[in-house]
Amino acid sequence: MTLKDKKSGDDTLPARFGPGDQVAVLLPLPLGTAYDYRIPAEMMLSAGDFVSVPLGRRTADGVVWGIGDGDVAPAKLRDVIVKLDCPPLPAVSRRFVDWVAAYTVHHKGAVLKMAMSVRDALTPPKPISAYALNAAAPDVRETPGRKRVLAVLSNGPPRAASDLARAAGTGTGVVKGLYDAGALIKVDLPPVLPMPVPEWNRVGPALSVDQSTAADKLVANVRNGKFRATILDGVPGSGKTEVYFQAVAEVLKRGGQVLVLLPEIALSAQWLARFRDRFGVDPAVWHSDLTASQRRHTWRAVAEGSAKVVVGARSALFLPYPALGLIVIDEEHESAFKQEDGVIYNGRDMGIVRAHLGNIPVVLASATPSLETVVNGESGRYEVLHLPSRHGGATLPDIELVDMIKEPPPRGRWLSPALAKAIAETITKGEQVLLFLNRRGYAPLTLCRTCGHRFQCPRCTSWLVEHRLQCRLQCHHCGFNVPIPGECPECKTENSLVACGPGVERLAEEVELMLPGVRMTIAASDNIASPKAAAELVRRIEDHEVDVIIGTQIIAKGYHFPMLTLVGVVDGDLGLQGGDLRAAERTYQLLYQVAGRAGRAERQGRVIVQTFMKKHPVMAAILSGDRDEFLKAESKSRQQIAMPPFGRLVALIVSGPNEFTVDEAARNLGRTAPNMTGIQVLGPAPAPFALLRGRHRRRLLLKAPKETQVQPIIRQWLAHTDWHNSVRVQIDIDPMNFM
Numbered sequence: 141m142t143l144k145d146k147k148s149g150d151d152t153l154p155a156r157f158g159p160g161d162q163v164a165v166l167l168p169l170p171l172g173t174a175y176d177y178r179i180p181a182e183m184m185l186s187a188g189d190f191v192s193v194p195l196g197r198r199t200a201d202g203v204v205w206g207i208g209d210g211d212v213a214p215a216k217l218r219d220v221i222v223k224l225d226c227p228p229l230p231a232v233s234r235r236f237v238d239w240v241a242a243y244t245v246h247h248k249g250a251v252l253k254m255a256m257s258v259r260d261a262l263t264p265p266k267p268i269s270a271y272a273l274n275a276a277a278p279d280v281r282e283t284p285g286r287k288r289v290l291a292v293l294s295n296g297p298p299r300a301a302s303d304l305a306r307a308a309g310t311g312t313g314v315v316k317g318l319y320d321a322g323a324l325i326k327v328d329l330p331p332v333l334p335m336p337v338p339e340w341n342r343v344g345p346a347l348s349v350d351q352s353t354a355a356d357k358l359v360a361n362v363r364n365g366k367f368r369a370t371i372l373d374g375v376p377g378s379g380k381t382e383v384y385f386q387a388v389a390e391v392l393k394r395g396g397q398v399l400v401l402l403p404e405i406a407l408s409a410q411w412l413a414r415f416r417d418r419f420g421v422d423p424a425v426w427h428s429d430l431t432a433s434q435r436r437h438t439w440r441a442v443a444e445g446s447a448k449v450v451v452g453a454r455s456a457l458f459l460p461y462p463a464l465g466l467i468v469i470d471e472e473h474e475s476a477f478k479q480e481d482g483v484i485y486n487g488r489d490m491g492i493v494r495a496h497l498g499n500i501p502v503v504l505a506s507a508t509p510s511l512e513t514v515v516n517g518e519s520g521r522y523e524v525l526h527l528p529s530r531h532g533g534a535t536l537p538d539i540e541l542v543d544m545i546k547e548p549p550p551r552g553r554w555l556s557p558a559l560a561k562a563i564a565e566t567i568t569k570g571e572q573v574l575l576f577l578n579r580r581g582y583a584p585l586t587l588c589r590t591c592g593h594r595f596q597c598p599r600c601t602s603w604l605v606e607h608r609l610q611c612r613l614q615c616h617h618c619g620f621n622v623p624i625p626g627e628c629p630e631c632k633t634e635n636s637l638v639a640c641g642p643g644v645e646r647l648a649e650e651v652e653l654m655l656p657g658v659r660m661t662i663a664a665s666d667n668i669a670s671p672k673a674a675a676e677l678v679r680r681i682e683d684h685e686v687d688v689i690i691g692t693q694i695i696a697k698g699y700h701f702p703m704l705t706l707v708g709v710v711d712g713d714l715g716l717q718g719g720d721l722r723a724a725e726r727t728y729q730l731l732y733q734v735a736g737r738a739g740r741a742e743r744q745g746r747v748i749v750q751t752f753m754k755k756h757p758v759m760a761a762i763l764s765g766d767r768d769e770f771l772k773a774e775s776k777s778r779q780q781i782a783m784p785p786f787g788r789l790v791a792l793i794v795s796g797p798n799e800f801t802v803d804e805a806a807r808n809l810g811r812t813a814p815n816m817t818g819i820q821v822l823g824p825a826p827a828p829f830a831l832l833r834g835r836h837r838r839r840l841l842l843k844a845p846k847e848t849q850v851q852p853i854i855r856q857w858l859a860h861t862d863w864h865n866s867v868r869v870q871i872d873i874d875p876m877n878f879m
């Protein structure tokens with residue numbers, strides 16, 4: 141087997157390979173290259189075909205990536221076992237795999253693995269064997285059970301044995317007995333229901349002038365059928381979704397497929413309802429919470445082209461679309477599009493790449509576009525469409541800052557008098573309140589008031605968070621948890637533990653004290669982890685079963701609740717701590733999004749942000765509503781230090797179970813760091829999470845001018861450095877997270 145690089149998606153390749161030809165087969169394993177195999181007699185293959193091949197003593201499924209190198213000794217060359225009965229991986233998908241691997245500096249096989257994540261889907265689903273009445277049935281002995289089975293079938297369609305037995309209230313043995321006696325025959329049912337086809341020609345809502353101007357542009361881009369990146373920049377509630385639905389309808393009319401990427405697909409109940417309203421059916425959904433059979437069905441339906449609209453998390457980019465005509469990246473600024481483990485990539489950026497490779501339009505929708513995107517809009521690389529006002533005359537909420545130094549809450553409380561008053565007033569009016577605090581649990585830190593002991597995770601650089609409802613202290617990074625002890629583990633004093641700082645549970649306690657009996661719900665990942673739980677929460681809020689919602693960022697974005705008129709931001713400064721490159725930008729985006737939840741219908745909204753940093757540029761920008769001014773200032777300060785988007789970063793994260801070997805590897809990388817003009821390497825330094833899930837972590841950061849091709853530099857660097865095999869070095873191109 142050879143280890144040479146193979147090209148793919150190359151149109152100059154012969155279309156078909158036949159018996160005796162050598163083909164390169166890429167396997168979904170951490171391998172950088174494809175392996176050569178020979179095609180046996182009577183088999184024809186094309187690039188993109190899925191095949192099974194021998195690998196050592198086992199067999200593996202892979203994809204024909206192109207022509208073989210031909211440099212394997214014929215005696216060692218092994219035959220392809222079988223061509224799998226599945227549509228081929230399209231050329232554009234193969235080019236995408238190559239591209240992502242090269243850009244992220246990961247193995248091609250590891251990227252391919254994301255494109256063939258459902259092994260079962262590579263073979264067609266088997267028909268379901270069912271039973272029907274035998275018209276020419278001989279007389280059989282009738283028991284009550286048998287009679288019921290025959291009655292079910294005489295009134296309905298054929299059914300599978302278990303299904304039939306259940307409907308007749310008997311066991312499958314009775315069904316089998318009837319079959320053996322000749323009263324029933326076996327028939328094949330289609331294995332799965334076909335994907336429903338969206339009704340693109342339904343009439344959508346009448347669009348406002350601004351909306352239809354934007355929609356017309358997007359539709360024109362679809363008709364042009366070329367790569368074009370468009371920023372759909374509109375305030376919350378301006379109808380961005382309705383606008384891009386017009387472009388979706390246009391693609392469907394032309395028989396193409398559409399991919400909509402959402403940052404939190406598990407929580408997109410409202411989006412799905414909107415889609416159903418507009419197109420009459422459910423779209424295909426793709427995220428990590430699907431069952432094995434849903435994954436299989438959806439993957440196959442995408443490959444066969446019958447799934448017309450896929451709404452999904454970033455991994456949906458790697459599905460094998462044969463006819464993708466449009467990509468929409470909704471909430472493009474969201475850091476949830478970044479995948480932080482395995483192949484580290486940014487789903488937003490790779491979405492743009494995928495559109496470019498497929499020569500199709502891509503829409504980046506947001507009320508708070510990221511600085512990268514804004515800069516691309518200003519330079520003219522991306523087209524910009526604005527939706528400046530809320531739909532239906534709803535006005536943007538009034539925003540007030542509460543200076544927590546001048547107007548602090550009472551001791552041991554977290555709500556300032558001004559916010560407390562506003563909450564009471566809003567509820568009296570019969571409207572709803574959202575209190576936003578991005579902290580799960582009861583308190584972020586527990587300590588002993590006698591000896592000062594602090595509860596820390598033994599496996600992470602992190603405090604244990606008290607979850608009072610579960611009576612446990614929990615690590616939010618590795619899941620480690622213990623019951624809340626009765627005494628301090630260090631000084632053994634009883635009843636000496638105190639909770640420090642607020643989490644959503646503690647805030648709920650405070651609201652309950654203030655307004656006894658108020659109808660309240662907590663919205664955090666602890667209690668709305670599944671799409672079902674999220675949908676139920678949305679329903680309860682929409683049906684006004686709760687007056688106060690206390691939530692983390694899980695509820696801060698994208699939702700539309702007409703009766704929600706007050707948003708209180710309990711700790712507006714939270715995101716500004718830590719000094720991350722994007723701290724100000726992210727805090728601004730988050731506060732703006734949260735504020736956008738207030739007053740989405742006829743009722744005027746009000747937003748109160750509690751802060752200790754009233755003069756901070758983020759607070760000033762939130763107060764004035766002058767986003768462009770803020771972005772200009774942020775852009776200038778990044779430019780001055782040549783940071784993204786005006787410079788490039790690559791992070792190396794060195795980790796392992798043994799601190800000594802990790803340090804040694806990090807020091808080695810420091811020593812062999814590239815020494816080139818314009819390129820700077822910072823570190824190694826302990827990561828802020830110097831210990832995470834039991835692994836010690838060190839970081840290095842390479843900083844380069846924007847136009848530098850960093851990948852060859854990184855490859856060279858790593859190729860000339862050694863480390864102990866217990867150590868892992870992860871490469872993060874364009875890092876978002878510096879922890």
Ligand code: ADP
Nearest residue numbers: 345346347348375376377378379380381382531
């Ligand atoms: P955004 O995505 O910009 O926050 P949405 O598309 O969610 O805005 O629209 C906000 C609300 O306004 C939704 O309930 C949507 O159905 C409604 N809406 C937007 N545009 C129209 C329109 N032209 N006609 C009727 N309803 C609209």
Ligand code: ZN
Nearest residue numbers: 597600615618
């Ligand atoms: Zn931990």
